[in-house]
Amino acid sequence: MKKQSEKEKMLAGKPYKGMSEELLNDRQYAKEVLFDFNTLRPREIEKRNELLKQILGKTGETFFIEPPFRCDYGYNITLGENFYSNYNFTVLDCAPITFGDHVLLGPNVSIYAVNHPTxxxxxxxxYEYALPVTIGNNVWIGGGAIINMGVSIGDNTIIGSGSVVxxxxxxxxxxxxxxxxxLREITDKDKKQFAHLDYN
Known part of the structure; x- marks a missing residue:
């Protein structure tokens, strides 16, 4: 039986050594692409998105990530439609990280899908080990929130600023x-929050 590589172990959710040559090279490639992404001029949105498509596992038709953005590999990240993240989005994507449609992230949100032994x-x-993170549709994550490995967040939920999930x-x-x-459920009463505003 062929011995699994450290990358294969990582993707299978087994303990692995993150400093293996293959994984180090993968991270270095992502850093090179993100260096270019993070240094483009603000108006060069299409160029930024094309760079992200080189490393991200999957994106929707419409997505917008404000630089600076950091991730370990990129290929473990799946974005749904109309994804938006504000400045300083950091993702340690050693396991799959999946976003549904219409997800909003405030500034300085971090997702850590990896951990070290106790x-x-x-x-x-x-040694390291990693577990997937799944974020549903229509989720809003406030600024400075931290999402830890193995966590799922259900549809339509709001995570308050500074929370540690x-x-x-x-x-x-x-x-x-x-x-x-x-803290509480979101109900139809919440639709009345902006009822006094003119949407026309």
């Missing part, structure tokens, strides 16, 4: 805090 003897051997968050709620917890 015991130091395993850490010094450079360590466990699954259900659909249709406002969730805040460290650790992040559901």
């Amino acid at each position: 015991h130091h003897e395993l850490r010094v051997q450079e 360590t466990k699954d968050i259900p659909a249709n709620v406002i969730a805040v805090g460290n650790p992040c917890r559901a």
Whole structure:
């Protein structure tokens, strides 16, 4: 039986060594592309998007990522339609990270799909492990929020600014805090928030 590479182990959710030559080369390639992305002039939106398509696993027809943006590999990131992230979006995508449609991210949002062993003897051997992150449709994540590995966030949910998400968050709620917890449901009453405004 053929021995699995460290990349194959990573993608299979097994412990792996992140400093293997193949994974290091993958990260270096992503950094080179993102260096170009992050240094383009603000008006060069089409060039920015073309660069992202070189490294991201999948995108919708419409997406907008404000530079600067950082990720480990890119190929583990899937964007739904009408994705938007504000400045300083950081993604450690050692496992699949999937966004639904119409997702909004505030500035300084970070997603960490990877972790290190608890015991130091395993850490010094450079082992890591990674678990997927799934974010549903119509989710809004406030500025400075941190999403940890293995987490799912349900459709239509809002994650408050500065929250640290360590466990699954259900659909249709406002969730805040460290650790992040559901505060209340989002209901039809919330539609009245801007009822006094003229949309014409």
